[in-house]
Amino acid sequence: MPTLMINGQSREVNAPPEMPLLWALRDILNMTGSKYGCGVGVCGACSVLVDNQAVRSCLAPISTLVGKNITTIEGLSTDNSHPLQKAWIELDVPQCGYCQAGQIMNAAALLISIPKPTDEDIDNWMHDDVCRCGTYQRIRAAIHQAAGG
Amino acid sequence: MKKLIKDIVPAPTRRSFMLGMMVTGVGVVMSSAYSQVTPFEPVDSLSNHSFSPSTEIKIDPDGTITLTIAKSEMGQGIRTSFAMILAEELDADWTKVIVRHARPDDMKANEHIDTTGGSNSILLKYDHLRKVGATARAILIAAAAQQWNISPENCVSKNSSISEINGTRTVSYGELTELASIQGIPSNPPLKSSTDFSIIGTRKAHIDTADIVSGKAIYGLDVRVPNMKYALYINPPAFGAFIVSIDTSQALKVAGVLKVEFVPDLGYVVLAENTYSAIKGREALIIQWNTDKHATLDSAEISRQLQTKISTLPTLPDGTFSTIEAQYELPYLAHATMEPMNCLADVRDNRAEIWCGTQVVDYVRSESAKRLGMPIESVIVNVPLLGGGFGRRLYIDIAIAAVLISKAFKMPVLFMLTRYDDFRIDYYRPASYHLCKGGLDASGNITDIIHYTVNGDNSGMPPYQISPPTTSNELINFPLPVGAWRSVGHTSSIFAYECFIDELAFAAKKDPFEFRRAMLPVDSRLRIVLEKAAELANWNSPMPAGRGRGIACYSWSSDVAHVVEVTVSSKGQIKVDRVIAVIDCGIVINPMGVEAQMQGAVVDALSTALKSEITIDKGGIVQQTFADFGWLTINEMPKIEVHIMPGTRQPLGVGEMGFPSVTPALCNAIFQATGKRVRKLPIQKTEISSVESNPQTDFNDLNINVFPNPITTFCTISGSVQTPLTEVSISIENILGSTIVKLNSPLSDTGQFEEIIEFPLSPAGVYFLTVTCGESRSVHSIIKT
Numbered sequence: 041m042p043t044l045m046i047n048g049q050s051r052e053v054n055a056p057p058e059m060p061l062l063w064a065l066r067d068i069l070n071m072t073g074s075k076y077g078c079g080v081g082v083c084g085a086c087s088v089l090v091d092n093q094a095v096r097s098c099l100a101p102i103s104t105l106v107g108k109n110i111t112t113i114e115g116l117s118t119d120n121s122h123p124l125q126k127a128w129i130e131l132d133v134p135q136c137g138y139c140q141a142g143q144i145m146n147a148a149a150l151l152i153s154i155p156k157p158t159d160e161d162i163d164n165w166m167h168d169d170v171c172r173c174g175t176y177q178r179i180r181a182a183i184h185q186a187a188g189g
Numbered sequence: 190m191k192k193l194i195k196d197i198v199p200a201p202t203r204r205s206f207m208l209g210m211m212v213t214g215v216g217v218v219m220s221s222a223y224s225q226v227t228p229f230e231p232v233d234s235l236s237n238h239s240f241s242p243s244t245e246i247k248i249d250p251d252g253t254i255t256l257t258i259a260k261s262e263m264g265q266g267i268r269t270s271f272a273m274i275l276a277e278e279l280d281a282d283w284t285k286v287i288v289r290h291a292r293p294d295d296m297k298a299n300e301h302i303d304t305t306g307g308s309n310s311i312l313l314k315y316d317h318l319r320k321v322g323a324t325a326r327a328i329l330i331a332a333a334a335q336q337w338n339i340s341p342e343n344c345v346s347k348n349s350s351i352s353e354i355n356g357t358r359t360v361s362y363g364e365l366t367e368l369a370s371i372q373g374i375p376s377n378p379p380l381k382s383s384t385d386f387s388i389i390g391t392r393k394a395h396i397d398t399a400d401i402v403s404g405k406a407i408y409g410l411d412v413r414v415p416n417m418k419y420a421l422y423i424n425p426p427a428f429g430a431f432i433v434s435i436d437t438s439q440a441l442k443v444a445g446v447l448k449v450e451f452v453p454d455l456g457y458v459v460l461a462e463n464t465y466s467a468i469k470g471r472e473a474l475i476i477q478w479n480t481d482k483h484a485t486l487d488s489a490e491i492s493r494q495l496q497t498k499i500s501t502l503p504t505l506p507d508g509t510f511s512t513i514e515a516q517y518e519l520p521y522l523a524h525a526t527m528e529p530m531n532c533l534a535d536v537r538d539n540r541a542e543i544w545c546g547t548q549v550v551d552y553v554r555s556e557s558a559k560r561l562g563m564p565i566e567s568v569i570v571n572v573p574l575l576g577g578g579f580g581r582r583l584y585i586d587i588a589i590a591a592v593l594i595s596k597a598f599k600m601p602v603l604f605m606l607t608r609y610d611d612f613r614i615d616y617y618r619p620a621s622y623h624l625c626k627g628g629l630d631a632s633g634n635i636t637d638i639i640h641y642t643v644n645g646d647n648s649g650m651p652p653y654q655i656s657p658p659t660t661s662n663e664l665i666n667f668p669l670p671v672g673a674w675r676s677v678g679h680t681s682s683i684f685a686y687e688c689f690i691d692e693l694a695f696a697a698k699k700d701p702f703e704f705r706r707a708m709l710p711v712d713s714r715l716r717i718v719l720e721k722a723a724e725l726a727n728w729n730s731p732m733p734a735g736r737g738r739g740i741a742c743y744s745w746s747s748d749v750a751h752v753v754e755v756t757v758s759s760k761g762q763i764k765v766d767r768v769i770a771v772i773d774c775g776i777v778i779n780p781m782g783v784e785a786q787m788q789g790a791v792v793d794a795l796s797t798a799l800k801s802e803i804t805i806d807k808g809g810i811v812q813q814t815f816a817d818f819g820w821l822t823i824n825e826m827p828k829i830e831v832h833i834m835p836g837t838r839q840p841l842g843v844g845e846m847g848f849p850s851v852t853p854a855l856c857n858a859i860f861q862a863t864g865k866r867v868r869k870l871p872i873q874k875t876e877i878s879s880v881e882s883n884p885q886t887d888f889n890d891l892n893i894n895v896f897p898n899p900i901t902t903f904c905t906i907s908g909s910v911q912t913p914l915t916e917v918s919i920s921i922e923n924i925l926g927s928t929i930v931k932l933n934s935p936l937s938d939t940g941q942f943e944e945i946i947e948f949p950l951s952p953a954g955v956y957f958l959t960v961t962c963g964e965s966r967s968v969h970s971i972i973k974t
């Protein structure tokens with residue numbers, strides 16, 4: 041039974057080691073903030089941080105994550121105080137909102153890696169995160185705002 | 190607005206149940222008796238002192254105002270807009286407002302939960318919601334007046350409190366709840382003047398945004414109840430396929446798989462402890478399918494049938510100066526909601542509870558009750574957030590499947606479609622074919638338009654002052670179920686019509702904006718909106734070679750116009766640079782929400798114009814993920830500029846109105862840039878961009894300059910190209926395709942060429958310059974004045 045470090049807490053996961061993190065989060069731990077959009081790594085809705093890197097949780101077997109720090113949308117902050125969450129609220133980025141946890145987690149990894157991203161950096165980093173509702177223009181503006189300008 | 194939906198919803202052809210084959214809930218008689226509550230939204234502890242004069246409004250002694258909204262939220266912002274209208278007339282403190290989804294048991298005997306669709310929620314409910322808010326406010330004022338023993342005329346409300354005019358006393362709504370509860374209900378409370386609005390018309394973030402960005406928002410797939418199981422359907426690989434043999438032994442060995450069984454009226458289902466086990470279990474099944482029924486059906490065959498259904502169009506009257514014909518074709522589209530379709534059902538012996546992100550709450554309930562043979566009161570439907578709708582959640586096939594599965598296994602079951610399934614089980618936007626013929630008189634005015642379609646639509650046209658088009662709609666039934674998809678038939682009708690209007694404008698040698706403008710009634714809202722779009726685009730400013738600007742408009746409920754600017758590279762690669770979207774939707778409730786819908790509609794329209802399609806091979810759907818369906822991503826985004834006209838009309842629809850005119854504006858822009866008409870979607874499959882996808886061809890960039898442009902008698906065409914070849918060929922055609930110049934130009938050692946070309950005798954108008962070098966080609970428009 042793998043033990044994972046999720047949002048700073050040690051969690052025993054009663055699941056086979058090959059189970060992708062997404063399903064362990066959603067169906068075993070009842071943490072439903074990370075979303076299922078495709079299951080094959082092409083939409084980004086399931087993105088989480090693993091040791092501060094963006095990872096598609098639908099593709100990451102839990103056995104590969106033991107001993108690593110996993111951050112999900114629920115753990116980004118306890119009170120929506122992360123600069124991205126603040127910017128997302130201020131600019132009202134979400135429409136249906138279903139893709140947004142993934143968008144925010146990918147943007148969080150971007151800001152860790154490039155604190156002041158240019159438009160091109162955003163294009164390169166976020167170009168495989170699908171938003172069916174088409175909120176891209178506000179996503180871009182909110183990333184810039186969260187980056188402080 | 191109902192028409193938008195009804196147009197292409199097929200008549201029910203069979204009574205037996207098949208996924209993706211259910212009939213829409215639109216138009217179904219709604220039931221009004223309800224019971225029960227949602228487990229994830231606990232019952233409010235009804236304080237004795239809370240004041241609730243209507244289903245929609247409850248005010249607690251601590252000042253909290255709970256607004257109950259009977260509309261499904263799928264990203265269109267309806268919960269926020271409805272709350273804003275109520276709060277406005279109530280004079281509520283917006284920071285004290287909480288919004289919840291209506292539960293069936295909230296509804297009174299004469300109330301029901303309406304269908305959410307057709308972009309008509311605000312249109313139909315604006316007056317009602319204002320009255321509800323104003324009634325509550327009038328009661329609170331009466332209560333304050335009674336408390337102070339003064340006339341209500343001497344009281345004024347603001348920001349959840351009432352103060353005495355010419356006095357110092359103030360009382361909050363929370364403090365008045367008890368006294369308000371014993372007041373009579375006024376029949377005609379005064380409504381605010383729009384000049385006094387302080388909430389309507391302001392920018393408000395969606396009330397769900399904070400929960401969405403913290404991961405707390407609950408969508409259908411997120412609902413969890415004790416002992417629930419997870420189910421997947423065994424999906425036929427093709428329409429009409431059936432199982433010849435099935436070996437479940439390996440699947441049943443997969444950890445977490447509970448059962449693989451045939452569910453009556455549905456098909457085989459894998460039941461598991463979690464989604465992953467269900468997926469793995471399904472993969473381990475060994476199934477032999479018979480796919481003979483539609484084995485030869487593919488997209489080419491569908492296209493062939495669409496194209497050959499109508500052989501000739503009527504002839505135009507004698508004396509028509511010129512006749513233009515064009516055919517347009519659109520592919521099938523899936524809804525592809527970001528949250529795949531799902532429903533959780535818990536069917537017990539004499540009651541059932543359902544959690545379903547649906548646009549038709551009442552229909553899910555009544556149809557489930559019917560299937561289960563239960564009285565409607567025994568069925569509870571809870572509505573979480575919808576991860577996108579676009580029309581897909583008007584259909585109840587998935588809800589009914591969940592009910593049947595839970596009934597069969599006697600457990601609470603979350604039935605879901607994987608993304609792969611979601612592309613296969615849908616009511617697609619139909620593929621369609623449009624034949625257009627138009628006549629012009631000698632002055633370039635439209636005399637006639639004929640617009641025939643096969644599986645298309647020819648309604649919703651801009652109100653041009655021309656004789657009404659002659660229309661006809663032919664229908665071919667293919668095995669793919671079709672249904673309402675955002676903007677419904679107008680995704681096809683406006684594409685064809687507004688592209689064709691552009692073709693007529695060119696044939697008439699008229700500017701496409703002026704051509705449209707002249708046909709719109711003076712002072713009509715659409716004409717004003719179109720003018721605004723042209724003004725914002727600086728319409729008459731010249732575009733550099735390789736770039737183009739296109740315009741189109743649309744009027745349905747709201748009035749909308751779009752200008753799209755594109756760059757087309759010499760390799761045919763299309764980049765959308767800028768989209769100007771102008772809308773007049775009457776009084777604007779939430780500009781932030783209107784802007785979001787207009788932006789989203791542009792992405793929707795550009796994605797489906799450029800990339801997305803559902804194709805068929807051997808009778809089955811080809812697409813499996815967003816990667817092969819094709820969807821715009823952030824790096825492909827143009828700059829979208831939304832302009833909302835100040836409106837005085839009653840608030841109109843927005844959700845679907847921002848889509849239809851984007852597609853033709855884009856295609857018209859491509860024509861301006863290249864001289865080539867796009868008549869088949871998606872564009873990335875057409876000739877203009879096909880060179881891009883051919884990896885064999887090694888293209889060298891042709892850089893072309895035309896100076897001056899516009900020209901009077903002659904121009905210099907120069908350029909450079911990296912090539913081992915020694916010459917380029919230059920040709921100039923007029924808009925009717927006749928070649929007026931053709932020559933070869935030698936290349937210098939460094940790949941430069943230059944030619945001075947005179948064509949003094951040719952008439953003024955648009956000409957197309959094509960420079961070809963080997964397999965590289967570059968097309969530019971030249972304007973002769």
Ligand code: FES
Pocket residue numbers: 075076077078079080081082083084085086087096097098099
């Ligand atoms: S669900 Fe993981 S990338 Fe789509």
Ligand code: FES
Pocket residue numbers: 134135136137138139140170171172173174175264527576577
């Ligand atoms: S907000 Fe709906 S998919 Fe992105």
